[in-house]
């Protein structure tokens with residue numbers, strides 16, 4: 001489903017790292033020669049410390065950033081060649097539950113469904129099912145601004161899934177959500193997995209990864225330092241738990 | 253429904269649920285400005301009116317007796333004070349104790365009787381443009397001089413015509429429409445431009461830098477909507493708000509005028525009434541409105557491009573503040589140089605052409621060729637601004653600039 005080939009992204013250095021006179025802009029690789037394949041129907045997780053390039057990688061996979069080198073294929077479509085086709089196959093959720101404050105939940109969902117040109121008789125049943133599943137029917141006519149963070153997160157999830165994408169990309173879906181909210185999201189990821197869709201998410205919660213991920217990619221400073229399934233991750237050191245293995249990997 | 257339409261409807265809904273937008277586009281232009289303008293006109297009018305009833309202090313020094321002083325004293329709007337010396341007269345005017353100082357030369361009477369010129373020195377400060385003091389005094393002096401001249405001519409058996417071989421008769425053929433155009437044209441244009449800008453600034457900041465800051469831009473980019481659809485949707489939202497503001501500001505001007513016209517026609521002075529009737533010209537208003545539409549699209553696209561480039565709404569506000577000057581100054585030039593004529597080059601300058609064309613449209617002297625040149629050039633600027641906005645939205649470095 002996802003084939004990542006030498007995927008790399010170069011950025012201009014932030015201003016405080018420029019040379020003395022500001023014109024010696026040093027470029028740096030936020031993501032460097034990344035290679036991995038994610039099978040259709042699996043749940044993949046990208047891990048790594050802050051600034052290691054998780055968001056940048058996900059954005060390139062979703063066709064929002066153009067790779068500086070290498071590329072990614074989504075269902076054999078090259079993100080470099082046809083961004084729009086890739087985007088219509090993907091449901092992407094950013095890491096800051098960004099929605100329009102002055103729209104209500106229903107209007108928000110309607111907007112994203114219409115942007116994807118889905119007719120109402122198709123998206124409404126889909127939305128109703130998700131609303132019930134996420135226990136948010138009481139909030140449908142409330143404005144986003146008046147919702148709790150958890151409810152905003154749920155709205156974001158529904159809008160991400162409303163066009164029934166083949167690949168779901170979630171950037172830190174559980175950050176800033178309370179424990180109940182987190183378990184709701186984890187349950188939803190399981191449901192998505194059961195329906196045979198492919199999902200890739202970044203996170204800092206290692207227990208989530210252990211519970212639901214089939215495929216783990218660990219990054220450090222833009223480069224891949226681990227790529228494999230849950231068992232092979234544990235097999236790195238059977239005497240240690242998940243967190244300890246991760247710490248060891250990253251601090252090497 | 254195409255994607256830009258979906259976006260446009262969403263943006264408009266989102267914008268107009270914000271009270272700030274309603275205040276900017278509807279409340280301020282419709283109510284506040286006419287009130288403000290009315291207030292200023294009323295205040296200035298009442299000062300001018302008060303001045304016509306005021307009596308002024310005139311300090312005088314004269315070593316000799318003169319009929320002139322008696323005649324000045326007879327005016328019920330002048331209060332004549334006699335001073336001891338020339339220096340006292342000067343001090344009195346300098347210190348503001350009297351409005352006008354008047355000194356008769358010591359040979360004043362003698363020169364008059366010997367058929368030579370008699371000298372009068374007038375001291376004044378010419379700052380207070382409303383003051384009628386000086387004209388009251390000089391009118392009396394003129395009458396005094398006329399009488400003196402008549403006496404001298406009579407003594408020589410000559411007529412007035414003899415010393416005035418030419419009589420100039422002037423007739424002002426300026427129409428009421430032309431006066432109205434030159435007085436109100438540039439001001440109206442300035443107001444419209446300011447309203448279009450105030451109507452588009454907030455939406456532009458909100459839909460560009462605001463969305464970037466809130467992170468909704470990233471969500472929008474992640475959907476399969478194209479940059480072109482995003483630009484069309486967003487730009488039309490900004491323009492809708494700008495055109496609405498312009499419409500309401502026109503109503504804000506027109507409604508009070510119609511009310512005056514219909515109900516208070518008797519209490520307005522005749523000249524002002526004729527100017528107002530000249531202003532109420534539907535063709536002129538329509539033609540101005542047609543010019544304002546591409547101008548607002550141009551400004552909308554321009555402001556949106558800058559707003560998207562900015563990292564935060566704060567930075568956008570700062571940048572837009574500077575841009576506003578670029579649009580306002582061309583409107584000011586015709587305002588401070590009445591009588592400027594629009595030429596081909598002028599017709600290419602946005603806002604400047606609007607100011608002069610508004611003037612000409614009200615005056616009924618519009619050159620439709622230059623009107624078309626202005627209209628088309630504004631559309632060309634529109635396309636350029638839209639293209640720049642397109643480049644901005646298509647550039648990931650701009651969209652993810654933070």
Ligand SMILES: Nc1ncnc2c1ncn2[C@@H]1O[C@H](COP(=O)(O)OP(=O)(O)OP(=O)(O)O)[C@@H](O)[C@H]1O
Pocket residue numbers: 011012030048049050051052053054055056057652653654
């Ligand atoms: N648009 C950009 N321009 C310049 N530098 C960028 C840009 N986006 C990200 N970076 C830099 O690239 C590096 C990787 O950023 P990225 O957001 O991908 O990390 P991350 O793994 O998602 O971090 P976090 O866990 O904090 O979300 C960071 O050093 C970041 O500052």
Ligand SMILES: [Mg+2]
Pocket residue numbers: 054055056095171
């Ligand atoms: Mg991130």
